[in-house]
Amino acid sequence: xxxxxxxxxxxxxxxxxxxxxxxxxxxxxxxxxxxxxxxxxxxxxxxxxxxxxxxxxxxxxxxxxxxxxxxxxxxxxxxxxxxxxxxxxxxxxxxxxxxxxxxxxxxxxxxxxxxxxxxxxxxxxxxxxxxxxxxxxxxxxxxxxxxxxxxxxxxxxxxxxxxxxxxxxxxxxxxxxxxxxxxxxxxxxxxxxxxxxxxxxx
Numbered sequence: 001x002x003x004x005x006x007x008x009x010x011x012x013x014x015x016x017x018x019x020x021x022x023x024x025x026x027x028x029x030x031x032x033x034x035x036x037x038x039x040x041x042x043x044x045x046x047x048x049x050x051x052x053x054x055x056x057x058x059x060x061x062x063x064x065x066x067x068x069x070x071x072x073x074x075x076x077x078x079x080x081x082x083x084x085x086x087x088x089x090x091x092x093x094x095x096x097x098x099x100x101x102x103x104x105x106x107x108x109x110x111x112x113x114x115x116x117x118x119x120x121x122x123x124x125x126x127x128x129x130x131x132x133x134x135x136x137x138x139x140x141x142x143x144x145x146x147x148x149x150x151x152x153x154x155x156x157x158x159x160x161x162x163x164x165x166x167x168x169x170x171x172x173x174x175x176x177x178x179x180x181x182x183x184x185x186x187x188x189x190x191x192x193x194x195x196x197x198x199x200x201x202x
Contacts, residue, residue: 005129008121010105012067015132016095017109018088019047019140023165024175024191025158025184026147028079028088030072031139032095033132034103039065044134046127047141059142062135069135070098071143080187089114095136109133155181 007013012034020028035041041061043054050058063069072095074087082090092114096106105119109126126133145164152161158174158181165171167190175184175194184191 002125002128005123005126007130008105008119010103010119012101012103013105013107013132014068014096014099014103015107015109015126015130015134015136016092017047017127017133017137017140018091019137019144020165021084021088022167023185024167024171024188025076025160025165025181026144026151027073027075028084028091029140029144029147030088030091030095031069031136031143032072032092032099032106033062033069033135033139034067034099034101035132035135036065036067041065041131041135044131044138046134047137049128050138052145055138055142058135058138062139066135068099068101069139070095070100071139072096072098076183076185079185083187084185107133109137151183155183 014032014034016030016032018028018030047055072091074091079087096116103118106116107126107130108120108122111122111124113120113122123130127137148160148164157178159170163171172190175190180191180194
């Protein structure tokens with residue numbers, strides 16, 4: 001059983017989550033959300049535990065009802081330059097900075113916080129325990145999944161629409177056969193190995 005979360009005393013709370021630390025391709029995408037207590041959203045949960053259809057419906061509801069929401073990202077080049085952890089922290093900072101209302105407390109999924117100009121707290125399993133983080137996880141996942149579907153149209157042979165850039169057996173097989181695209185993360189070991197044997201795909 002997941003331990004219930006006790007909210008800290010704060011006036012405006014933003015939840016932050018990321019999607020895309022594990023994939024070999026594309027940006028790491030983050031979201032920050034301040035929910036409106038007067039307009040509750042039913043069914044918020046960890047985005048990974050929701051169906052694609054339910055995520056899409058909740059995405060529209062969050063965008064419509066939230067007091068403020070913002071997306072942040074770090075591109076593959078930044079991931080390669082900074083490493084995935086630091087790039088994720090940068091993307092989280094960008095998401096919080098993009099809010100048009102400044103929160104006085106930020107709750108972040110996971111076990112560490114980026115440097116922020118306001119109070120922040122890391123919440124382990126926050127995407128299942130904190131509504132604001134659940135909302136952020138849904139915005140980030142739907143956004144990144146849509147980007148992978150768009151990338152699939154440009155590079156259909158890699159199957160990005162199915163595996164969303166994660167290192168599945170199919171993705172690794174295609175990477176070995178075809179080499180890396182310009183959107184792959186060069187610092188990730190399977191991509192680095194593929195680049196040693198194949199020329200990058202444009």
